[in-house]
Amino acid sequence: TQLLEQSPQFLSIQEGENLTVYCNSSSVFSSLQWYRQEPGEGPVLLVTVVTGGEVKKLKRLTFQFGDARKDSSLHITAAQPGDTGLYLCAGAKGGKLIFGQGTELSVKP
């Protein structure tokens, strides 16, 4: 059983569409990070959210941390082919960073 459940696991959309990726858990995390990974490379940090209810924006990407610090979402507005990749959420718990399964996003032109 994954401590962090991401959904959907796969998402294929057309350029210009909006999408939301969810990261859910029954556990409370002190912080939550979102990473993006391209084929053949390691994950790269996009954002860290720390406070319950916090919202952070990174250009067309909006990240939200749930009020209870158990879940998070990533919303992409007007997706572009360059957004294609694997998106991973990771929660800090017990001094370790635990990752979700990832969401494989494909944006077709």
Add this chain to the structure above:
Amino acid sequence: TAGITQAPTSQILAAGRSMTLRCTQDMRHNAMYWYRQDLGLGLRLIHYSNTAGTTGKGEVPDGYSVSRANTDDFPLTLASAVPSQTSVYFCASSVEGGSNTGELFFGEGSRLTVL
């Protein structure tokens, strides 16, 4: 800046053989980690080290061992490889570990196939 360097990039190994995956960082980070990545399972923590001279077990430590003799190096050893250890292995580091764990910086991964 090189950041995290992993070697080898790819390796095919016969079951029962031993193998050491090498990881070196040049950022003087205190904490280092080994994760394995498998389709549908995301990244799972194998072992970690919050500072040189100390190591700890992650989610899936069985069949693996690590050492942290100095700040820069964190090798991962498979004493007797089994096919279920076929995976992509990522080494990572962070400035601090434990309750102060922040951004992780990853290497490019080592793809291991055990036949």
